[in-house]
Amino acid sequence: MSVTTLSTHSVVARQPNWLVRLFDYKPFLIAMCLAPALGLLAVFLTYPLGLGIWLAFTDTTIGRRGIFVGLENFQYLLTDPLWWNAVFYSVFYTAVATFGKFALGFWLALLLNNHFPFKSVLRAIVLLPWIVPTVLSALAFWWIYDPQFSIISYLLVDVLHWRSSNIDFLGSPWPARFSLIAANIWRGIPFVAISLLAGLQTISPSLYEAAMLDGASAWQRFRYITFPMMMPILAIVMTFSIIFTFTDFQLVYAITRGGPVNSTHLLATLAFQRGIAGGELGEGAAIAVSMIPFLVFATLFSYFGLARRKWQQGEAND
Amino acid sequence: MTDTVAQGSAVAKAAPDTMAWDSGLRRLMMIYLPLGCFVLILLFPFYWMAITSFKPNAELMNYKENNPFWISSPTLAHIKHLLFNTAYPHWLKTTMLVAIGSTTLSLIASTLAAYAIERLRFRGSPYVGLGIYLAYLVPPSILFIPLATVVVQFGLFDSPIALILVYPTFLVPFCTWLLIGYFKSIPYELEECALVDGATRLQILRRITLPLAVPGLISAGIFSFTLSWNEFIYALAFIQSGANKTVPVAILTELVTGDVYQWGALMAGSLLGSLPVAIFYSLFVDYYVSSLTGAVKE
Numbered sequence: 001m002s003v004t005t006l007s008t009h010s011v012v013a014r015q016p017n018w019l020v021r022l023f024d025y026k027p028f029l030i031a032m033c034l035a036p037a038l039g040l041l042a043v044f045l046t047y048p049l050g051l052g053i054w055l056a057f058t059d060t061t062i063g064r065r066g067i068f069v070g071l072e073n074f075q076y077l078l079t080d081p082l083w084w085n086a087v088f089y090s091v092f093y094t095a096v097a098t099f100g101k102f103a104l105g106f107w108l109a110l111l112l113n114n115h116f117p118f119k120s121v122l123r124a125i126v127l128l129p130w131i132v133p134t135v136l137s138a139l140a141f142w143w144i145y146d147p148q149f150s151i152i153s154y155l156l157v158d159v160l161h162w163r164s165s166n167i168d169f170l171g172s173p174w175p176a177r178f179s180l181i182a183a184n185i186w187r188g189i190p191f192v193a194i195s196l197l198a199g200l201q202t203i204s205p206s207l208y209e210a211a212m213l214d215g216a217s218a219w220q221r222f223r224y225i226t227f228p229m230m231m232p233i234l235a236i237v238m239t240f241s242i243i244f245t246f247t248d249f250q251l252v253y254a255i256t257r258g259g260p261v262n263s264t265h266l267l268a269t270l271a272f273q274r275g276i277a278g279g280e281l282g283e284g285a286a287i288a289v290s291m292i293p294f295l296v297f298a299t300l301f302s303y304f305g306l307a308r309r310k311w312q313q314g315e316a317n318d
Numbered sequence: 319m320t321d322t323v324a325q326g327s328a329v330a331k332a333a334p335d336t337m338a339w340d341s342g343l344r345r346l347m348m349i350y351l352p353l354g355c356f357v358l359i360l361l362f363p364f365y366w367m368a369i370t371s372f373k374p375n376a377e378l379m380n381y382k383e384n385n386p387f388w389i390s391s392p393t394l395a396h397i398k399h400l401l402f403n404t405a406y407p408h409w410l411k412t413t414m415l416v417a418i419g420s421t422t423l424s425l426i427a428s429t430l431a432a433y434a435i436e437r438l439r440f441r442g443s444p445y446v447g448l449g450i451y452l453a454y455l456v457p458p459s460i461l462f463i464p465l466a467t468v469v470v471q472f473g474l475f476d477s478p479i480a481l482i483l484v485y486p487t488f489l490v491p492f493c494t495w496l497l498i499g500y501f502k503s504i505p506y507e508l509e510e511c512a513l514v515d516g517a518t519r520l521q522i523l524r525r526i527t528l529p530l531a532v533p534g535l536i537s538a539g540i541f542s543f544t545l546s547w548n549e550f551i552y553a554l555a556f557i558q559s560g561a562n563k564t565v566p567v568a569i570l571t572e573l574v575t576g577d578v579y580q581w582g583a584l585m586a587g588s589l590l591g592s593l594p595v596a597i598f599y600s601l602f603v604d605y606y607v608s609s610l611t612g613a614v615k616e
Contacts (some may be wrong), residue, residue, distance in 0.1 A: 021543040024518045026438060026536045033434035034446065036427035041453050044465065044488045049456060052464035060467075087424045104356075111353050129360055131606070135566040136588035140363040143370065143581055151366060154381050166520055189360065194607060228389050239455075248457035250550045253354065254570055268551075269460035275463040276555050286396040 006107075010306040055285035073286035083287065088263040093181055093266060094246045100185040101241060102234075105192025110226075112193065114202045123194065130190040138254035141183040145169035145255070175261035176256055180264055183251055192237060199233035200226070235301065240299045247291060267291050326596050364592075371586035372562040378581055391444035396582035397590070404572070405561055406587065413547060413564040414594075420485035425535065428490045432497035433523055437509065447498065449530050461487070462555045471555050476558045485546045485557070492545070493538040496609055500534030501527065537609035540602045544595050565591040 022028055056073055060066030077083040112123060129137060133298055146169075153166035169179045203226065211221050249268040252258065256272060258265040265273070267287055275284015336584065369554060370378065372392040377384045384390055400406045435443045465484060466475075474480035504527060512522045528535070553564045560572055569587040573580065 022519055023520050026440070026519075029440050029519055030434050030440050033430040034437065037431035037450065037494060038421075038446075039485070040427055040486045040490060041450070043415070044484050045456060045461065046452055047343070048468050051467065052460060055464055086394045103357055108356050109561050111349055111356070114349050116349065120603075123607065124600070125357060126360060127603075127606065128364065128596070128599070131595055132364070132546060132592040133550070133595065135548075135550050136591050137367075139569065139588045140367040143585060144363065144366060146581075149379065149381065149581075154386055158381065179379060185374070186360070189356075214468055218419070243455060243457060247457035249459050250566075253550075253554075271459070271463065272551070272555070272582070277465060281467065282465055284463045284533035288463055291460055292455075294455070295460075296457070299452075308376055 005028045017280050030117040039246070045160065052285045053289055055282055057286075060281040060285075061246050062241045062281060066282050068148065069282070073283050074290070076283070077286060082262055082265065082270065084288075085262065086267050086270040087290075088289075089177065089264060090246055090266045092177070093184070093248070095244055097181045097184040097245050098241055100181070101188035101192050101245075102238065104185065104187065106191060106192035106196055107202055109196035110271075112197050120140075123197070127190045127194055130194075131265065134187060134250040135254045137187065138183060141179075141186075142170075142255045144177060145179050147171060170256055173260060176260055176264050180252055180255060183246065183255065184245065188241060188245070192241065195237045196233065199230050203229045235304070239298050239301055242301075245293055246294055246298070323426045323485075331381055349496050353367045353466075366418045366587045367589050367592075370581055371583060372590045375582060396580075396586040399583055400586050400590065406565075406566070406590070408561055409563055409568040410590075410594075412478055413563055413566075413591075416481045416485070416553075416564060417543050417546040419478075419482035420546045421539055422544050423482060423490035426485040426498055427486060428493035428530070428537070428538065429531075430492070432494045433527065434503055435494070436501040436577060437527065438519070447494075450491050450494050452500075454488065454495070458488065458549075458551050460508065462551050466555050475556060476562060478557075478562055480556045481553055481564070484552050485542075485549060489542045489545060491543060494540070496538045497531065497534050500531045500537075522601075533605070533608075536602065537605040540605055541600060541609050543598065544606075547595050 015147075023032070025202065027222065055066070057068055057070060058066035059069045059072070108126065112119070112126070113253045119261045143149075147166060150166060150169060153163075157165045157166060168175060170176045193266075207223055207225050211225055214222070245265075247268050248266055252264055252269045253264050253272070259267050271287035274280050274287060278284075369387070369389060371390050372394070374391060374393045374395065376392065407529075413496070434440075435447045435450075469475050469480045470485070472480070474483070508526055508530070509522050512526055548566065549564075550566050554571075555566045557563050557567065560568070563572065565587075569584065569591060573584055573587055
């Protein structure tokens with residue numbers, strides 16, 4: 001990487017003839033242009049990915065090189081109720097949060113697709129939860145979920161008189177799980193809404209006109225025009241959303257750290273707890289690797305979404 | 319679903335004068351009311367964060383005598399505590415340094431890569447593009463454990479340089495795809511003219527393609543800056559000493575102490591930590607929206 005910057009610099013500075021010609025030689029230029037990006041990705045992405053898979057088969061701890069132990073880590077995980085618990089909550093968290101994000105996000109996108117004053121201002125405001133550092137908004141949620149001074153409890157108990165006692169959001173497993181999911185949905189709505197809004201705006205109005213002339217109802221227009229036209233972009237956005245929800249770390253780490261009694265551990269937080277905090281790098285890596293099958297599944301989902309998109313585009317544009 | 323009614327009629331431009339009063343009411347119920355709820359819920363945590371940072375502790379802990387939605391005697395005590403009794407300014411500086419460093423590095427790397435893939439067209443360039451796209455799908459949660467050992471091997475543990483070098487792993491794929499899209503929109507004829515006039519490829523990139531791709535570069539830059547500012551898991555795993563932490567990590571690990579949480583200081587820290595990206599965002603809203611939607615459509 002430093003080689004490239006150096007040699008580019010010298011071209012500008014001295015302009016020796018052979019260097020100029022070398023940089024006009026296409027294969028060399030291509031190699032030079034790709035080197036920084038591919039170099040960075042190879043050293044800090046591909047290599048660690050392979051190393052992680054290798055570590056998962058060793059008993060490495062912090063400060064001690066491990067030896068190959070075969071499938072021992074995975075065998076241990078299969079008997080570990082905490083791992084099963086984390087798998088269950090990761091899947092549950094992803095399923096419920098993705099459903100919530102897409103239902104509400106699609107609704108918000110449809111609302112934003114109308115004409116009304118201050119539309120661009122509103123669109124900017126809506127994206128705010130996505131821009132702000134997740135940990136910092138998670139802290140705000142932690143404070144909102146406070147057992148004693150929760151503003152939601154205050155509203156329900158003292159203002160609306162719907163309940164007689166404060167809600168213990170994070171003190172017991174199921175409320176804690178749903179509280180985290182609510183925070184995740186809150187954070188995910190903007191991304192889904194703005195991406196889907198972009199998709200909605202590409203649907204040609206003439207399709208709706210034609211359908212209206214044929215007497216299609218509002219529901220039919222949504223079901224047979226909006227929804228199929230949105231399918232490709234829905235598939236892509238959903239893949240991203242599933243991948244990053246499944247591997248989520250920040251929200252859970254900031255709000256509950258896996259508690260109460262380890263009920264809200266996601267695979268990522270469990271991997272962190274065992275691998276970095278507990279020092280069992282091999283076991284942590286095995287937990288991280290156990291996420292890969294789920295992610296491959298999600299990526300294949302995206303691939304078929306993309307394939308369908310090519311077919312819809314026709315041959316006119318490439 | 320009912321929204322498509324309004325959408326359909328707005329699209330069809332069916333004589334706006336005939337809109338009866340009850341369709342106005344309907345619009346109110348079907349569009350403005352839900353929109354209002356959305357905005358209220360999406361913004362409330364920020365309002366709550368802001369109002370908590372200026373409340374004196376007595377008010378924070380007493381909802382019976384004070385209306386929690388308002389401050390009766392605002393105070394700057396929490397912010398003062400943050401700025402003068404903690405290393406907060408230092409954390410801000412580290413975060414800024416890391417964000418700027420990794421953004422610069424990824425912009426350079428991804429501009430060159432995108433140019434090679436989109437404009438130098440070689441055999442296999444679509445596959446390189448696809449490979450970089452796939453790199454974006456590898457989440458940090460899988461990588462942080464092996465990356466921690468790599469960082470230790472390089473002797474960069476506990477150093478912000480580790481973060482500057484590691485953040486491009488998720489910034490470069492994103493920026494490259496964004497820039498490929500931008501380069502596509504620049505007419506190839508311009509480059510051909512320059513080639514005919516005897517310009518070298520690097521001259522073309524510097525004098526013709528890059529100036530035309532400035533909006534794309536700005537989008538990629540502000541996006542990278544935001545993403546690196548917000549990054550958490552690598553910063554948590556690779557940085558040990560309190561002084562070198564980035565803002566999101568430091569607030570969570572240094573300010574959360576003991577059983578009694580300093581909510582005022584915590585929220586003030588969150589507010590101050592969010593402000594730089596929020597200000598950045600407000601200056602470049604259109605770039606954000608276009609890069610977000612552009613990257614998804616790509």
